[in-house]
Amino acid sequence: MEGLPLYMKYQIPIEGYERFWEGLKKGEIVATRCKRCGNEYFPPRVNCTCGSSDMEWFEVKREGIVQTFSEVFSKPQGFEDFSYIVGIVNVGNLNLMCWLVGKPRVGSRVMLRTDGTRVIGDVVD
Amino acid sequence: MSSKVAVIGVGNSKFGKRDDVSIRELSWEAVQESLNDAGLTLQDIDLTIIGSTAYRGVEIYPAPVVAEYNGLVGKAPIRVEAACATGSAAALNAYMAIRSGLAKIVLAIGVDKMTEVGTATSLAIGGRGGNYQYEFHLYGTTFPTYYALYARRHMALYGTTEEDMALASVKAHKYALSNEKAHLRKSISVDDVLKSRVISSPLKLLDCSPISDGAAAVIFASEEVAKKITDAPVWIKGVGYSSDTSSLASRGEWTSLRSAREAANNAYSMAGIVPADVEYATVHDCFSIAEIIAYEDLGFAERGKGVSLLREGQTEKGGKVGTNLFGGLKAKGHPLGATGLSMIYEITKQMRDEAGSVQHQFKKYIALSHNVGGTGHYAYVFVYSR
Ligand SMILES: [Zn+2]
Numbered sequence: 001m002e003g004l005p006l007y008m009k010y011q012i013p014i015e016g017y018e019r020f021w022e023g024l025k026k027g028e029i030v031a032t033r034c035k036r037c038g039n040e041y042f043p044p045r046v047n048c049t050c051g052s053s054d055m056e057w058f059e060v061k062r063e064g065i066v067q068t069f070s071e072v073f074s075k076p077q078g079f080e081d082f083s084y085i086v087g088i089v090n091v092g093n094l095n096l097m098c099w100l101v102g103k104p105r106v107g108s109r110v111m112l113r114t115d116g117t118r119v120i121g122d123v124v125d
Numbered sequence: 126m127s128s129k130v131a132v133i134g135v136g137n138s139k140f141g142k143r144d145d146v147s148i149r150e151l152s153w154e155a156v157q158e159s160l161n162d163a164g165l166t167l168q169d170i171d172l173t174i175i176g177s178t179a180y181r182g183v184e185i186y187p188a189p190v191v192a193e194y195n196g197l198v199g200k201a202p203i204r205v206e207a208a209c210a211t212g213s214a215a216a217l218n219a220y221m222a223i224r225s226g227l228a229k230i231v232l233a234i235g236v237d238k239m240t241e242v243g244t245a246t247s248l249a250i251g252g253r254g255g256n257y258q259y260e261f262h263l264y265g266t267t268f269p270t271y272y273a274l275y276a277r278r279h280m281a282l283y284g285t286t287e288e289d290m291a292l293a294s295v296k297a298h299k300y301a302l303s304n305e306k307a308h309l310r311k312s313i314s315v316d317d318v319l320k321s322r323v324i325s326s327p328l329k330l331l332d333c334s335p336i337s338d339g340a341a342a343v344i345f346a347s348e349e350v351a352k353k354i355t356d357a358p359v360w361i362k363g364v365g366y367s368s369d370t371s372s373l374a375s376r377g378e379w380t381s382l383r384s385a386r387e388a389a390n391n392a393y394s395m396a397g398i399v400p401a402d403v404e405y406a407t408v409h410d411c412f413s414i415a416e417i418i419a420y421e422d423l424g425f426a427e428r429g430k431g432v433s434l435l436r437e438g439q440t441e442k443g444g445k446v447g448t449n450l451f452g453g454l455k456a457k458g459h460p461l462g463a464t465g466l467s468m469i470y471e472i473t474k475q476m477r478d479e480a481g482s483v484q485h486q487f488k489k490y491i492a493l494s495h496n497v498g499g500t501g502h503y504a505y506v507f508v509y510s511r
Contacts, residue, residue, distance in 0.1 A: 003183040042259075042375065043256065043259035043372055067379060068277045068281070071326040072266070073325060074248060074267060076252045076265055077245045077246055079265030084265060088373065106278060107281070
């Protein structure tokens with residue numbers, strides 16, 4: 001028999017992270033740094049594991065190196081209409097996830113930008 | 126308190142797409158077998174720990190219904206969850222209850238009905254097994270994608286190939302043929318794996334474990350009780366556990382699971398053994414690449430050389446260290462809540478020389494279970510002796 005469907009809609013707070021989410025819309029990619037110990041965070045966070053909450057935002061370097069990638073064929077609910085390659089890119093002290101455009105290999109150079117919603121890495125070579 | 130903890134009874138349901146039972150009847154199969162195996166009745170159980178991830182079934186709070194159906198009302202106050210390592214989390218809780226002296230006989234039940242939702246829903250739930258907001262939400266990563274990222278990096282750094290990875294799947298399917306409780310009992314070839322459809326590149330359908338329903342149950346006892354009621358206890362000699370970041374990107378390495386290495390080292394040191402002492406292991410082969418990485422994380426092979434064990438047949442029956450001779454997650458099936466306890470079921474059968482056609486030959490009777498939750502978000506390694 002059929003069970004009762006369960007629709008779950010979520011509201012997620014972005015308080016303290018407006019800079020990140022608004023930044024994506026404007027083409028900016030930002031991370032946080034602890035002013036006390038210097039730790040850098042991506043995903044960004046507003047509290048440092050050193051105990052300090054005195055953090056600053058900074059722009060992530062735009063040139064990165066592909067560490068690994070995967071093209072998703074069997075897609076999850078919500079992504080059926082996209083074709084995409086998930087990549088992890090190293091930019092200095094940080095590694096971040098993005099969608100890669102082009103023909104990546106491990107070690108490819110990429111230039112990072114946003115498409116207004118998420119981080120995109122254009123494969124340079 | 127008891128300084129030693131033994132496995133005294135084990136049960137394992139048939140794994141597969143179990144449209145014929147709800148979660149409670151499924152758990153019953155494993156619980157009844159474990160009680161019969163131990164020669165105990167419900168009255169003997171002091172405490173029950175129920176492991177279930179539950180999100181893919183209608184019973185999202187499954188512990189009460191499972192406990193009630195099995196006659197364990199009043200004895201089942203805890204449900205645990207550690208993603209794909211939920212069964213081992215239940216086992217560790219049982220172990221701790223006995224070590225502390227709180228209980229003498231503890232039943233751990235691991236159960237999941239994973240096929241009550243469709244595949245797209247299942248992938249959306251699995252994709253959340255990591256960092257929701259900064260990875261899944263933005264990039265549509267599925268659970269196979271996470272291991273695909275490890276596979277791609279392993280291939281680039283160590284020259285591991287898709288054919289190499291396929292060997293792990295072929296081996297799993299070969300052994301599942303003789304396990305009547307296995308989900309996928311069908312022999313496959315390297316070519317079949319390579320030609321199966323891509324799920325998340327470079328992983329293909331036959332690199333992935335199936336979505337399974339299943340249950341496993343294990344009864345643990347204190348040393349005093351175990352010696353009284355059985356002459357074939359399997360002792361837990363060492364427990365190791367660790368965890369890792371939710372976000373995959375922030376780990377900085379994608380060829381090895383730090384949490385699994387740490388869990389293994391802790392378990393080895395507590396048991397007073399080295400990797401070369403292990404004669405039999407159940408390894409967490411949720412994907413073909415995961416079996417190769419497991420060999421390396423457990424110290425059976427050097428970093429980057431895990432595939433050589435497969436190529437040389439060293440992890441086959443009669444090899445240096447037999448692994449997953451019941452078919453592994455890949456072919457036996459991988460009901461998340463049950464898997465860790467199903468590993469203990471398998472090890473107990475092997476250590477008692479009750480494994481029939483897939484019986485491994487032991488000299489010292491030292492075995493190990495390696496159970497990973499998420500993509501190394503949780504890791505449990507336990508060492509066993511006879
Ligand atoms: Zn700090």
